[in-house]
Amino acid sequence: MKITGAEILIESLKREGVKHIFGYPGGVVLNIFDLLYDDKDIQLILTRHEQGAVHAADGYARSTGKPGVVLVTSGPGATNTITGIATASMDSVPVIVFSGQVPTMLIGNDAFQEADIVGISRPCTKYNYLVKDVNDLSKIVREAFYIATTGRPGPVLIDLPKDVTSSKADFTWPEINIRSYNPTYEGNRWMIKQAAHLISKSKKVVIIAGGGCIISGASKEVKELAEMTMIPVTMTLMGLGTFPGTHELSLGMPGMHGTYYANKAIQESDLIVAIGMRFDDRVTGKVDAFAPNAKIIHIDIDPTSIRKNVRVDVPIVGDVKRVLMVLNKILKEEIKEQWDEVRKAWLKQIEAWKKERPLTYTYSEDIIKPQFVVEKIYELTKGDAIIATEVGQNQMWAAQFYKFDKPRMWLTSGGLGTMGYGFPAAIGAQIAHPNKLVIDIAGDGSIQMNIQELATAVVNKLPVKVAILNNHYLGMVRQWQELFYNERYSYSHLEVVPDFVKVAEAYGAVGFRATKPSEVEPVLREAFKIKKTVFMDFIVHWKEKVFPMVPAGAPIDHMIFEETKEKAEKKLRAVK
Amino acid sequence: MRHTITLLVENKFGVLSRIAGLFSGRGYNIESLSVGETIDPQISTMTIVTTGDDLIIEQITKQLNKLIDVIKVIDMTELDHVEREMVLIKVAPKPENKSEVLRIAEIFRGRIVDSSPRTYTIEVTGDEKKIEAIIDLLKPIGIKEFVRTGKIAIAREGTKNK
Numbered sequence: 001m002k003i004t005g006a007e008i009l010i011e012s013l014k015r016e017g018v019k020h021i022f023g024y025p026g027g028v029v030l031n032i033f034d035l036l037y038d039d040k041d042i043q044l045i046l047t048r049h050e051q052g053a054v055h056a057a058d059g060y061a062r063s064t065g066k067p068g069v070v071l072v073t074s075g076p077g078a079t080n081t082i083t084g085i086a087t088a089s090m091d092s093v094p095v096i097v098f099s100g101q102v103p104t105m106l107i108g109n110d111a112f113q114e115a116d117i118v119g120i121s122r123p124c125t126k127y128n129y130l131v132k133d134v135n136d137l138s139k140i141v142r143e144a145f146y147i148a149t150t151g152r153p154g155p156v157l158i159d160l161p162k163d164v165t166s167s168k169a170d171f172t173w174p175e176i177n178i179r180s181y182n183p184t185y186e187g188n189r190w191m192i193k194q195a196a197h198l199i200s201k202s203k204k205v206v207i208i209a210g211g212g213c214i215i216s217g218a219s220k221e222v223k224e225l226a227e228m229t230m231i232p233v234t235m236t237l238m239g240l241g242t243f244p245g246t247h248e249l250s251l252g253m254p255g256m257h258g259t260y261y262a263n264k265a266i267q268e269s270d271l272i273v274a275i276g277m278r279f280d281d282r283v284t285g286k287v288d289a290f291a292p293n294a295k296i297i298h299i300d301i302d303p304t305s306i307r308k309n310v311r312v313d314v315p316i317v318g319d320v321k322r323v324l325m326v327l328n329k330i331l332k333e334e335i336k337e338q339w340d341e342v343r344k345a346w347l348k349q350i351e352a353w354k355k356e357r358p359l360t361y362t363y364s365e366d367i368i369k370p371q372f373v374v375e376k377i378y379e380l381t382k383g384d385a386i387i388a389t390e391v392g393q394n395q396m397w398a399a400q401f402y403k404f405d406k407p408r409m410w411l412t413s414g415g416l417g418t419m420g421y422g423f424p425a426a427i428g429a430q431i432a433h434p435n436k437l438v439i440d441i442a443g444d445g446s447i448q449m450n451i452q453e454l455a456t457a458v459v460n461k462l463p464v465k466v467a468i469l470n471n472h473y474l475g476m477v478r479q480w481q482e483l484f485y486n487e488r489y490s491y492s493h494l495e496v497v498p499d500f501v502k503v504a505e506a507y508g509a510v511g512f513r514a515t516k517p518s519e520v521e522p523v524l525r526e527a528f529k530i531k532k533t534v535f536m537d538f539i540v541h542w543k544e545k546v547f548p549m550v551p552a553g554a555p556i557d558h559m560i561f562e563e564t565k566e567k568a569e570k571k572l573r574a575v576k
Numbered sequence: 577m578r579h580t581i582t583l584l585v586e587n588k589f590g591v592l593s594r595i596a597g598l599f600s601g602r603g604y605n606i607e608s609l610s611v612g613e614t615i616d617p618q619i620s621t622m623t624i625v626t627t628g629d630d631l632i633i634e635q636i637t638k639q640l641n642k643l644i645d646v647i648k649v650i651d652m653t654e655l656d657h658v659e660r661e662m663v664l665i666k667v668a669p670k671p672e673n674k675s676e677v678l679r680i681a682e683i684f685r686g687r688i689v690d691s692s693p694r695t696y697t698i699e700v701t702g703d704e705k706k707i708e709a710i711i712d713l714l715k716p717i718g719i720k721e722f723v724r725t726g727k728i729a730i731a732r733e734g735t736k737n738k
Contacts, residue, residue, distance in 0.1 A: 122594060123601050127644045130589075147644060180586060180647040304638040307631065 002168040005134040006031040009098070009160070011171055012141035014041055018069050020060065020431055021045070022053040026073020027113060028100035028162040033071075045431060045460060048452035050077050052424040054084020055450070057095045059411050059425030063386055064432045065217070067094040067148050074100040075113030078159075079120065083418060086124040088155040090415025091238060092215060094148040095155040097121075103163040104132060118159050126154030131161065134169040139176075146176050151183030152302040153215060183301060187318030187326065195273070195297045195314045196330040200337045202271035202295065204346045205231045206262075208254060208283070211238030211414065212276020212300060212320050214407045219243065221324035222275065229331060230343040232350050234262035236277050237399055238414040245403035246383075251350070252359060255283040256550045257396040260357035263548075263556040265350055266291050274298045276320040279309040280415070289555035299323050357548070359400055361562065367541040368517050370394070370469040374401040376520050377439060377467060380528060385437040386411065388426040390446025391419045393475035396546040398441040420449025423466060427453055430462045437465070437528060444470040444497045454507035457533040465527050465534045471542040472497050479545045483560070504535035513537040578607070579633050580652040580659060580729045583622040586645040587613065594643055595622065604628065604636055608661075608726030619647065623728045652729045659729040662701045665714060665722040668694050673717050680717075684710045695720060 003011075009032060013021070021044045025033045036044050047053040050072045057068025072081055078099035088095040102111040118130045127147050129140050137160075144156040199205060209222050219242050226233045226249050233243040234251040243250055251262035266272065272294045277283070284290040287309055297314040298306050306315045316323055331337075361371040374397050377385070387402055388411040389395040395412055404410050411429060413421040426440040440447075447468050457464050469475075477492040501511030510532050514523040520538065527534040548559040585591050592611060599606050607625040614621050626636060633651065640649045652659070669677045674696075681688060681698045684706065690697035700710050704727065711722060 118590065119593070122590070123597055178644065181644050302642070304635065304642055308635060 002170055004031065004168055005137055005160070005165040006035050008134065008137050008169065008171055009141065009165065010035050010039065010042065012138045012173075013069065015173060016141070016145045017066070018042060021069045021071050022047055022056040022060070022428065023071035024050050024053055024073065024077060026077045026100060028074045028102060029071060029160070029165070031162070031165040032098075032160075044071070045427075045456065047424065047427075047456045049450065050080035051084050051420065052427075052450050052453045052456065054081045054095060054097065055087065055418075055421050055424035056428030056431070056453075056456075058084060058088045058093050058421075059388060059428030060432045061088075061093050061095055061428075062091075062411050062425070063408050063429035065215075065408065067096055067145060068428060070095065070097040072097070072099050073113065074102055074117070075115045077113075078117035079115050082121060082124065083416075085121055085155045085157065087413050087416045087418045087421055089124045089126065091211060091413065092153050093155065094153040096144050096148050097155060097157045099157060099159050101130070101159045101161040104161045105163070107161065117157065121157045124155070125157050128157040128159070130159045131164050134164050134167045137164065137169070138172055139174050142173065143176055143178065147178070147181065151181075152212075184303070184317045185301070185319040185322055187299065187316040187323035189326065191314055191316045192323060192326050193330060195316060196327055196335055198271055198295060198297060198314060199229055199231070199273065199331065200335045200342070203342060204269045204349075205229070205271040205273065205343075206251070206265045206269045207231050207233040207273045207275060208236065208266070208277055209233055209239040209242040209275050210236045210277020213239055213242040216276060216301070216320040217407070218276070218321035218324055219407050221321055221328060224328050225273075225324055225331070228328065228339065229337070230339045230347065231273065232265060232347070234258070234265065236280070236283055236414075237412060239277060240399060241404035241407040241410045244405040246405055253399055255280075255556060256285065256552075257400065257546050257548065258556070259359050259400075260548055260559060260561075261350060261353035263550070263559065264353045266294070267555070267557040268349070269294045272296045274300075275324070276300060278302075278305040281309070284309060285550050285554055285556035285558075357561065361544075361547075363517075364541065365517060368514060368520060368538050370397050370471070370538070370540040370544055371401050372517060373467060373469060373520055373538050373540065374398055374441060376524055377441070378402045380521070380524050381437060381439070385409070385439050386426070386429045386433065388412065388422040388429065388438065388440040390422040390440070390442045390449075391417045392443050392446060392477075393479065393544075393546050394441050394443040394446065394469050396476075397469070400546075419446040423447060423450050423464070424453045424456075426464045426466070427457050427460075427462055430457075430464050431460070438463075439465045439467060442466055442468045443475055444468055444472060444500070445474045445494060447500070448498070451503065454504065454509055454533065454535075458508045462533060463531045465536065467524075467536045468500055468538060469540050470497065470500070470537050471540050471544070473542055475544075476546070482543075482545070483549075484551070500535050500537040504533070509533035509535060511535045511537065513539070515539045577629070577633070578625065578627045578653075580657075580727060581624045581626060581637065581640070582650045582652050582729055583624065583640060583646055584614070584648040585620050585622060586647065587618050587620040588645060591620070591645045592622075594645060595624075595640070598639055598643065599626070602635075602639065604632065608724070610726040610728055612728075623726065625727050650731070652731065656732045657729050658732060659703050659727050660701055661704060661707055661727045662699065662725045663707050663711070663722055664689070664697055664699055665711065666695050666697045666720040667714050667718060668720045669696075669717045677714065677717060680710065680713050686710065
């Protein structure tokens with residue numbers, strides 16, 4: 001029996017196990033939306049902007065490991081997804097975007113709401129399709145899910161001309177065989193052996209775990225490796241949650257706003273075991289001065305990540321989890337080192353660094369310090385919440401002061417650094433985990449970039465909590481201007497910031513405000529109790545900066561720290 | 577260093593744009609690019625001449641391999657191979673130089689494929705050096721325009737990596 005393209009699409013999505021789609025209707029996708037109107041298995045979550053839909057699907061995917069699905073119309077509907085797609089692409093998130101397209105015969109005619117979205121999205125998707133024949137549709141959907149979720153995951157876009165959704169074909173569900181796409185999962189055994197020997201021969205070893213560990217589900221293997229061979233673990237922004245942040249071997253995050261001890265350990269190390277990470281410039285700082293004495297073992301599923309930014313001594317292309325399973329086995333059965341003896345001096349040194357410069361801030365009785373808010377959130381949730389962030393200071397404070405013990409609890413735009421990501425991502429995560437506490441740690445600038453999604457949260461009765469660290473500035477920009485541009489705050493002061501309590505209320509959500517440190521905990525407690533969308537407006541100190549900080553282009557052990565009060569006063573006295 | 581990279585790609589719409597986009601998006605050079613069908617009409621072959629140090633060439637080949645539509649990437653520079661390129665040169669010599677043009681064409685085993693009262697169009701195939709040599713020789717005599725196909729390359733049978 002022949003069915004329409006729209007019906008084929010819905011059937012294909014069901015076969016892929018799709019329960020939720022994030023989307024926004026429009027002219028050329030009405031055939032599909034009409035079917036969704038009374039579909040019992042698939043729920044469409046109507047966002048208020050297509051960018052929000054993609055971020056929500058992204059948050060859904062990151063928090064579950066399953067692909068997120070988006071459905072939008074042609075032209076502006078499709079172009080509005082680009083920031084979301086680029087965000088997912090940079091962070092290797094499986095998102096599948098279905099965009100409507102004008103009918104095949106009108107393509108190229110500059111028709112109403114026509115955009116060449118396949119051309120526009122080409123550089124920021126893992127792959128994309130224009131479906132020209134309804135007979136190819138189910139195969140393309142199946143391929144798209146396969147490509148998005150295998151190898152190094154990433155977004156895939158499928159462009160659907162209106163006539164393809166209305167013309168008819170038999171439903172088929174062909175097996176996928178893409179001759180030109182064969183990701184490498186098993187690492188080269190000889191290389192893994194080399195790695196094992198290097199680990200046993202080296203004294204000052206540090207593991208850098210990245211987002212690949214989360215994607216691969218390798219937390220257990222990373223922990224096993226670290227504990228067995230007693231190697232301290234630092235996690236990149238994308239890798240947070242791989243290894244317990246509360247573990248004594250955890251060094252927190254490295255890089256530009258990383259901990260002193262993580263950066264010190266990297267710089268002084270004689271071996272780096274880089275797992276599922278790509279030596280981003282925010283991690284390496286000045287590349288030429290990065291870990292000058294270290295050999296590097298680099299495990300990654302994407303061969304292009306290896307030797308892209310830093311020299312590598314032992315490259316291993318493969319799935320992180322599978323490679324680590326082999327590596328751990330070799331270390332356990334063949335190497336059998338007295339690890340505590342080998343690492344004793346190194347771990348002692350690390351402890352000293354931890355004591356020398358712990359991650360800290362100056363508490364104030366009068367003004368709310370943003371770090372204090374994050375700390376309180378951590379304390380009250382006991383680490384058992386899904387934390388989304390926007391981008392900027394809020395993101396860095398959340399990364400520094402919230403200790404992630406488990407993977408897939410941390411949603412942040414690492415690669416692209418997309419302001420406006422966190423709130424819709426939190427909505428997506430809440431859809432996937434209706435009973436979990438989901439919190440977006442935001443800034444007053446970022447939250448305004450997708451604030452319209454309040455409606456999505458309220459309509460769907462999602463108890464997402466948004467903690468706005470409100471300093472009336474684009475804080476990270478302001479921080480750079482203060483430190484490197486002679487305090488010339490060029491267009492980083494927001495001047496008019498809406499009353500977030502009233503905004504929340506206007507949308508039918510709940511709004512709270514805290515202006516004093518003593519109000520922080522009660523506000524958080526109250527917000528976490530209510531089963532509703534809540535905005536919390538924390539009026540924080542505008543001059544607070546994220547420390548430590550490595551200036552752009554400097555080696556990562558050239559760090560700036562918060563000036564202690566005594567130091568500042570000493571300076572003042574010297575001037576007088 | 578200059579490398580000749582041969583790709584086998586799916587003969588699908590948009591593939592050329594993906595490859596060209598990869599080079600432009602990552603700031604790699606393309607000196608020449610030629611595309612054609614293979615014995616299997618579903619597969620095309622592309623020959624790209626590019627420059628870069630070893631690390632860049634490594635990235636280029638890895639990035640090309642990563643593209644879903646790319647079936648195989650061969651860096652011909654690593655292999656014993658034959659390269660050819662063709663050029664069509666339209667020469668407008670002064671009357672006294674006409675015979676000189678014909679002589680040069682003959683030396684390079686070129687063919688006159690078009691002639692007019694004022695011009696000759698010469699077709700020459702060969703490796704890059706040969707093509708450049710004839711262009712250099714004809715330049716002082718008066719080249720009106722020339723069109724090059726870009727390089728194509730094929731590995732010699734029975735040879736392994738250098």
